[in-house]
Structures are given as structure tokens and as C-alpha cells.
Amino acid sequence: xxxxxxxxxxxxxxxxxxxxxxxxxxxxxxxxxxxxxxxxxxxxxxxxxxxxxxxxxxxxxxxxxxxxxxxxxxxxxxxxxxxxxxxxxxxxxxxxxxxxxxxxxxxxxxxxxxxxxxxxxxxxxxxxxxxxxxxxxxxxxxxxxxxxxxxxxxxxxxxxxxxxxxxxxxxxxxxxxxxxxxxxx
Amino acid sequence: xxxxxxxxxxxxxxxxxxxxxxxxxxxxxxxxxxxxxxxxxxxxxxxxxxxxxxxxxxxxxxxxxxxxxxxxxxxxxxxxxxxxxxxxxxxxxxxxxxxxxxxxxxxxxxxxxxxxxxxxxxxxxxxxxxxxxxxxxxxxxxxxxxxxxxxxxxxxxxxxxxxxxxxxxxxxx
Ligand SMILES: Cc1ncc(C[n+]2csc(CCOP(=O)(O)OP(=O)(O)O)c2C)c(N)n1
Ligand SMILES: [Mg+2]
Numbered sequence: 001x002x003x004x005x006x007x008x009x010x011x012x013x014x015x016x017x018x019x020x021x022x023x024x025x026x027x028x029x030x031x032x033x034x035x036x037x038x039x040x041x042x043x044x045x046x047x048x049x050x051x052x053x054x055x056x057x058x059x060x061x062x063x064x065x066x067x068x069x070x071x072x073x074x075x076x077x078x079x080x081x082x083x084x085x086x087x088x089x090x091x092x093x094x095x096x097x098x099x100x101x102x103x104x105x106x107x108x109x110x111x112x113x114x115x116x117x118x119x120x121x122x123x124x125x126x127x128x129x130x131x132x133x134x135x136x137x138x139x140x141x142x143x144x145x146x147x148x149x150x151x152x153x154x155x156x157x158x159x160x161x162x163x164x165x166x167x168x169x170x171x172x173x174x175x176x177x178x179x180x181x182x183x184x185x
Numbered sequence: 186x187x188x189x190x191x192x193x194x195x196x197x198x199x200x201x202x203x204x205x206x207x208x209x210x211x212x213x214x215x216x217x218x219x220x221x222x223x224x225x226x227x228x229x230x231x232x233x234x235x236x237x238x239x240x241x242x243x244x245x246x247x248x249x250x251x252x253x254x255x256x257x258x259x260x261x262x263x264x265x266x267x268x269x270x271x272x273x274x275x276x277x278x279x280x281x282x283x284x285x286x287x288x289x290x291x292x293x294x295x296x297x298x299x300x301x302x303x304x305x306x307x308x309x310x311x312x313x314x315x316x317x318x319x320x321x322x323x324x325x326x327x328x329x330x331x332x333x334x335x336x337x338x339x340x341x342x343x344x345x346x347x348x349x350x351x352x353x354x355x356x357x358x
């Protein structure tokens with residue numbers, strides 16, 4: 001499975017629901033797949049997308065909220081899995097694109113390359129619904145459940161890294177304001 | 186009329202500014218406020234594992250149209266910088282942050298001192314306004330002002346809670 005294919009599979013299943021994208025590859029690939037106001041593109045604050053997603057999910061319980069995380073980033077904020085489990089937001093879908101590397105900084109192998117299992121950590125943190133998938137088909141199946149059934153969900157997808165799209169022309173401030181308007185308008 | 190207790194003054198200011206979500210890592214100082222917020226249906230408190238999460242949860246709530254404020258201890262202020270700088274400041278997301286300040290008058294724990302003393306300097310270096318009410322008479326005007334400033338400028342603002350206001354802590358850390 002490739003990250004852009006996974007992102008397209010997600011976009012096929014949503015309308016105006018918020019998607020929060022991890023710095024680098026997820027942000028770039030999401031932008032190129034479909035620019036939409038409900039996309040929150042992060043460019044830094046590494047590790048924080050799961051926590052941002054929790055804040056969005058608590059503030060907007062009527063919307064399903066999607067997070068596209070990276071393995072290196074989630075390894076930096078493992079405590080957020082326990083925080084999410086404790087809040088238990090039914091509307092949060094946390095997708096981790098696990099390429100077993102810090103791709104953005106040159107492809108150095110992360111701990112998932114030597115056996116650290118983020119799905120097991122999510123499960124042991126108390127997340128209600130955790131699925132680990134390795135193919136696009138299984139990812140789509142998992143998404144079909146996550147889109148239609150109460151969460152919180154954590155979907156850890158083993159992906160192959162084939163690079164990402166070019167750096168998109170996004171103003172972080174304008175992105176935030178447009179994203180916010182999808183909730184307040 | 187005697188001023189409100191400092192904790193009630195903070196609770197009232199948060200309410201009057203429509204702050205709803207309260208992510209926190211507890212300490213004995215801020216718990217005096219947090220324990221009231223936890224009982225009050227106007228607020229939703231979110232205990233987190235680490236301080237940078239608290240800033241990010243607050244930022245997410247603001248991005249989704251709600252208002253949040255964060256409570257941390259001076260020991261953990263350093264843990265906020267990744268999300269304070271690259272999320273709150275960079276995206277212009279207001280995150281009012283209350284810091285229980287250890288390491289000052291009456292401090293018994295020597296390790297609290299070197300982590301607390303640089304905080305005003307860090308905040309200055311980051312261009313984050315910070316205010317420290319030292320007497321109960323000042324709490325409402327400082328906290329109201331800090332919240333107004335944060336939400337109007339869409340930037341983080343810190344309120345530092347020192348032992349002059351909250352009393353020195355005598356037991357554990
Ligand atoms: C706090 C922090 N530390 C380090 C970096 C440098 N950095 C940028 S992207 C990245 C790797 C992210 O890895 P992962 O989440 O697995 O995403 P991938 O690049 O593999 O898609 C790192 C280490 C950073 N931006 N912020
Ligand atoms: Mg990675």
C-alpha cells in the first residue's frame with residue numbers, strides 16, 4: 001500500500017469532514033489528492049496531530065474527525081494514545097501511515113523497523129478499536145468500519161515509501177482560518 | 186467588598202470569555218483551580234500525559250470553533266515549546282496558558298528553581314506576553330486582560346501563578 005492511495009481511499013469516503021495531516025508527506029499528499037478547506041495541514045509540531053485531532057473531535061462531536069499520522073511522529077507522542085483512550089471520542093479516526101522510517105529527514109529507520117508495534121501500543125493504551133493492515137484492500141475495509149461505526153479508531157497501515165508530492169503553496173494562517181470556518185459558518 | 190479568592194476569579198474570567206476546553210497536567214497550585222473546573226459543567230477538562238499535548242488539544246479545539254485554556258506546572262513549561270511555537274504561534278492559534286510557578290518564595294525543592302526561573306526570559310525570547318498577578322485584587326483584571334489579548338491577537342499568552350498569590354507549597358512536588 002502507498003500513502004497517496006490510502007489518502008484517496010479516505011477522500012472517497014468523506015464529504016466535508018475534517019482531516020488533520022502530519023507534517024511532510026501526509027500534508028503534501030493530502031493537498032495534491034484534494035485541496036479542501038476541511039484539511040488541516042501541519043508543517044511542524046511533530047507528533048501533535050493525534051492531540052490536535054482529539055481537540056477537534058471533542059469540540060465537534062457531531063463530525064467524524066480523521067487524522068493522518070506518521071510512525072516517527074506518533075512515537076514522539078505515545079502518551080496521546082492514553083489521553084485519547086481516556087476521553088474515548090466516538091468520532092475520532094486516527095490513521096497511522098507506518099513506513100518504518102523518518103522519511104522526511106532522509107529515510108532513517110524508526111523503531112517500528114525493529115519491531116515496535118504501534119497497533120499493540122494503541123490497544124494496550126486502551127483505544128477501543130485498533131486495526132493493523134498491510135494492503136490497500138484491508139485498509140479500505142478498515143475505513144468502511146471506521147467511517148460508519150463508533151470509535152475511537154486507530155488504523156495502523158504498513159506502507160511502502162515511494163516519496164511524496166511537491167511542497168504545496170499553503171499559508172498556515174489562512175489554512176487555519178478556512179478550516180475553522182468549516183465549523184463556525 | 187473583599188476580592189474573590191484567586192481561584193474563583195480565574196474560573197469566572199474563563200467563563201466570561203467562553204473558554205470551554207481545559208487540557209492540563211496537574212500540579213498542586215493549578216489543581217486549586219482545576220478541581221473547581223472539573224466540577225463545573227461549563228468546562229470540559231482533559232488530563233493529558235505531557236504538556237505539549239495540552240497545547241495541541243487546545244489548538245485543535247480552537248481550530249474547530251471552540252475556546253480552550255491550558256494549565257501546566259513550571260517544570261513542564263519546556264515541554265510545551267514544540268507545539269507553542271510551531272502550532273500556536275505559527276498558525277496563529279490563541280492558547281492562553283496558566284503556569285503554576287514553583288521555585289520562588291518558600292520553595293523547598295531545589296530542582297524546581299532552575300526550571301522555573303528562566304520561564305519569563307523564555308517567554309520574552311519567544312515574544313509571548315506574560316502576566317503575573319501577585320495579589321488577589323489583581324487577578325480578575327490580569328486574567329480578563331490576558332484572555333482578551335490572547336483571543337483578540339490569536340496568539341499564546343501566559344499567566345504565571347507565583348507563591349505570593351497562591352501560597353508556598355509545603356508537602357510534595
Ligand atoms: C520536534 C521535531 N523534531 C524533529 C523534526 C525533524 N523531522 C521532520 S519530519 C521528521 C520525520 C517524521 O517521521 P514520520 O512521522 O514517520 O513521517 P514520514 O516522514 O515518515 O512520513 C523529522 C524527524 C521536527 N520537524 N520536529
Ligand atoms: Mg514514517
